Amino acid sequence: MKTIYIDSDFKCHIADDRTMTAVETDAFDGKCDSFIEGYRYIPVGQSWTREDGTVFRGQMVAPWRDYGLLAAAQAQYERDQYELVAAYQEGVNSV
Amino acid sequence: MSIVVPLEGFGGGGTGLNFKVVGGTSQPTNPRENTIWVNTSTSITSYVFSATQPTGSNGMVWISVGASSVVEFNALKKNRLNVYPISVKQYISGKWTDKTAKTYQNGAWMDWAKPYYFVEDGETKTNHTFIGSQASTLVSDDGLLTIKPSGDSYRGLYFSGTKIGNTTFNTEGVFTGNKTYIRIWDKSNTPTDSNFVASAAVDKSNGRLDISAFADGEYFFGFCSLYNETNKIANLWIE
Numbered sequence: 001m002k003t004i005y006i007d008s009d010f011k012c013h014i015a016d017d018r019t020m021t022a023v024e025t026d027a028f029d030g031k032c033d034s035f036i037e038g039y040r041y042i043p044v045g046q047s048w049t050r051e052d053g054t055v056f057r058g059q060m061v062a063p064w065r066d067y068g069l070l071a072a073a074q075a076q077y078e079r080d081q082y083e084l085v086a087a088y089q090e091g092v093n094s095v
Numbered sequence: 096m097s098i099v100v101p102l103e104g105f106g107g108g109g110t111g112l113n114f115k116v117v118g119g120t121s122q123p124t125n126p127r128e129n130t131i132w133v134n135t136s137t138s139i140t141s142y143v144f145s146a147t148q149p150t151g152s153n154g155m156v157w158i159s160v161g162a163s164s165v166v167e168f169n170a171l172k173k174n175r176l177n178v179y180p181i182s183v184k185q186y187i188s189g190k191w192t193d194k195t196a197k198t199y200q201n202g203a204w205m206d207w208a209k210p211y212y213f214v215e216d217g218e219t220k221t222n223h224t225f226i227g228s229q230a231s232t233l234v235s236d237d238g239l240l241t242i243k244p245s246g247d248s249y250r251g252l253y254f255s256g257t258k259i260g261n262t263t264f265n266t267e268g269v270f271t272g273n274k275t276y277i278r279i280w281d282k283s284n285t286p287t288d289s290n291f292v293a294s295a296a297v298d299k300s301n302g303r304l305d306i307s308a309f310a311d312g313e314y315f316f317g318f319c320s321l322y323n324e325t326n327k328i329a330n331l332w333i334e
């Protein structure tokens with residue numbers, strides 16, 4: 001579970017610029033910041049209208065940025081995490 | 096006989112052409128018949144109708160054509176040259192980017208995406224797979240597909256589907272639970288109750304999920320609920 005922040009367009013942010021709403025969710029557990037900030041989170045009881053007039057009600061978690069880019073960022077983040085852990089373990093083993 | 100042909104290099108809809116391609120993020124007002132509106136904030140420098148990916152230049156719009164089109168039109172004012180648009184991409188910063196488009200026909204803006212039903216009138220239209228190792232109960236009766244998961248946690252079912260220009264994933268039926276969702280999964284993972292990539296809660300009668308940020312291609316589309324909830328799906332579809 002982590003705290004994210006949503007703006008007036010329900011886009012997710014990892015930091016609040018003092019205009020956003022804090023939301024507690026487990027939808028982004030294990031996800032990197034770039035991934036999270038490419039998503040839109042609509043809380044229960046609220047709705048968002050897409051550019052073409054289609055209305056979506058909360059709760060909804062869906063990307064607004066090209067999902068392919070988000071997936072690539074997450075994959076790189078996981079590779080970096082793996083290498084970090086491997087390097088740490090190598091260091092521990094060498095002691 | 097109508098045939099699908101690639102067309103290249105037509106610019107601003109000059110003499111003899113029966114259509115126009117326009118860009119912008121707002122739907123055009125007072126459009127002519129067969130105005131194709133590409134929803135984009137990047138200026139359109141040229142457009143190509145082709146069944147295969149062309150060599151791109153910045154701003155070029157590639158309108159792919161195929162037999163599944165629901166917005167076919169005659170490209171000529173005189174004579175006949177039928178064109179069958181199915182999806183659109185634009186070449187931006189060195190790569191092709193998916194865009195959505197609509198065509199103005201017979202007084203209305205027509206979506207290009209062809210609806211695809213996974214469940215229609217309570218009947219599954221394609222093969223399904225249950226989420227988790229324990230099978231759920233499925234009963235199709237009187238226009239509704241009753242699904243009751245077994246086991247514990249979230250369970251449900253999913254279908255393999257191909258998104259071509261579709262922008263929403265929908266369901267309608269009779270839903271009694273308060274933890275019921277429609278979800279989409281990346282094709283690279285076997286769907287579980289937690290590794291979805293988009294999710295929308297379903298209320299007592301319907302649910303809708305925005306899938307416009309997913310590139311055209313294959314995904315898993317599914318319906319999940321808590322193990323002790325019984326739901327009745329009338330329709331489950333993308334459009």
